[in-house]
Amino acid sequence: MASQEAEAFFKSQFEILQLSLGFVDSMALKCAVELRLADIINSHGRPMSLSQIASGINSPSSDMSYLARIMRYLVRKEIFTAHHPSDGGETLFGLNQKSRLLMHDSERNLASLIIMQNNPWFLAPWHCLSQCVKEGGTAFSKAHGCEMWDLASRNPEVNRIFNEGMACTSKIVMREILSQYKDGFNNIRSLVDVAGGTGGHVAEIVRAYPHIKGMNFDLPHVLATAPKYEGVSHVAGNMFDAIPNADAIFIKRILHDWTDESCVEILRNCKKAIPEKTGKLIIVDIVLQTDDLFDQFDDTRMVMDLVMLAQTTGGKERTEQEWKKLLEEGGFSRYKIIKIPAFESIIEAYPDPE
Secondary structure, eight states, X not given: XXXXXXXXXXXXHHHHXXXXXXXXXXXXXXXXXXXXXXXXXXXXXXXXXXXXXXXXXXXTTOOHHHHHHHHHHHHHTTSSEEEOOTTSOOOEEEOOHXXXXXXXXXXXXXXXXXXXXXXXXXXXXXXXHHHHHHHOSOHHHHHHSSOHXXXXXHOHHHHXXXXXXXXXXXXXXXXXXXXXXGGGGTTOSEEEEETOTTSHHXXXXXXXXXXXXXXXXXXXXXXTTOOOOTTEEEEEOOTTTOOOOOSXXXXXXXXXXXXXXXXXXXXXXXXXXSOXXXXXXXXXXXXXXXXXXXXXXXXXXXXXXXXXXXXXBBOOOEEHHHHHHHHHHHTOOEEEEEEOSSSSEEEEEEOOOO
């Protein structure tokens, strides 16, 4: 019995230690991205030895012992592969599907998101969560004296890091949306992407559906760095004031940034901007499935809920019941949820008649 108790205690100790050192994984990923390890191996065209990778880092003072230990850990985590030659030669490190997501030069990569989430500006609020529980307020403002959107509007570096981090995930999700939601854009002549960042989302949609007149709607400081896209116009404004008129509205990973009250305000402005009888609201956001304790993907969705707690002004991820309540209050009681192979779902909503 004592042995079982000791084993149970060790297991608990191990699991708590594992959780407390969770940052090691993210820092190891950040290191790999900053050193461009996946890009180096990819450009070589085949698995490489440690010394070859070190030479590719292009630093005269590269420390092989540091690199060896980091690569050993990343192989253990199945980020890279390791091939041990039968003749006893040097271990060769190769790519797999995970490490290809770390490549800066790949169309589908998460490199910029890893850099963003592990940047000191975005890590600092995490140290303020207990303070928020005791006092209320937002973690980001406690860490920096202002909210993230305010900081991004006056700090070009934070603005760039954030936009690049969001853009890289959007490319991956947009691919699935265009693949899985084929009929959803057919009857739309004009589409406004609310808080669309630098315009990548609506540009992808217009490229796939050239009959659509696309509008990318966001704050002036965001559009200041937006490139030109064929078939897309950039419109500066604030979604809390008014939204440009269109047949349909696309709003991806925006409502999770805001409180319920703010979301209802945004939704009501969306309703005013589309036709009552034929208008459509296309929301792309997480729908939590909190009743499924064995859904590993929902574990990550809940992690994203804490990211919202740390980095936004009252944002959160929501269950279907919470979405239903928001939509009803915002004037969209009719809706349907379309699941796609992504963390997000598509919520297609239709305006209530006046």
